[in-house]
Amino acid sequence: MFVRTTSERDLSAISALLAETWHATYDEIYGSAKVAEITGAWHSVAALEARLALPRSEFLVADDGKTLGGVAFAQADGDGATVMLKQLYIRPAFQGRGIGSMLLDEIIESFFEAKRIRLEVEEKNEKAVAFYLSQGFVAMGRTPHCGADQSGIPALIYERTLT
Template sequence: MFVRTASERDLAAVRALLVETWHATYDAIYGVERVTEITDDWHSIASLKARMARPNSEFLVADDGKVIGGMAYAAATSDPKLVMLHQLYVHPSFQGKGIGKMLLDEIADSFPDARTLRLEVEAANTAALAFYRANGFVQAGETANCGGPQSGIPAMVLEKALD
């Protein structure tokens, strides 16, 4: 796998990856119906296209030339020293192969002025928590609205200092 900037032609494959990964990860936590609602909203082609067009952001895919095995999306905040990692997902069949680390490293490199990388993660997503902790993230707080102002989804806020 190699990491590259996503293009519009990747969006259908990215959406498919996100839907499958979300169901594999969150069905047991939120239920199939709620996960479908979330993925239909947050991971629609229109939502993904809007992220891709956002200034001061980076939308990446991990690609082996045949399949997209992972994706990441981050954007600068109003504070140029703080970057928010909004998405980092690796397809279940590719997890544990270093793809998440490659995506995380490339996101950090994409924002040379940033000093802190922040993200929100569901506390019950133990695999994600273990991944982020192994990569230097520590808990910095909590939110009642992960992913959006009215989501009603609680999450832990994790941060990592960047060099």
């Protein structure tokens, strides 16, 4: 796998990757119908396309030349001190191969002036929580609205100081 910047031609494959990963991860937590609703809104090609033009952001994929194994998206705040990791998802068949670490490292390197990186993660997503703890993140609090205003999806907030 190699990590590269996302292009428009990747968006359909990213949308499919996110739907597959979300169903595998969250169907037991939220139910298949709710996951389909979320992925339809948050991970549609149109929603992903809007990210390509966002300022102070990085949108990456892990690619083996045939299949996208993972995706990451992050955006810095106004002064660039805090980076919000908004997505880091690895296709289920590719998990445990170091792809998440590769994507996270590249995100961090893309924001060389940042002082910290922050993320929100569903508390019941034990694999993700364990991954972020192994990457040096610490719990900072909670939010009642993960991913979008008024989502009603509670999550833990994690942060890692960057040097």
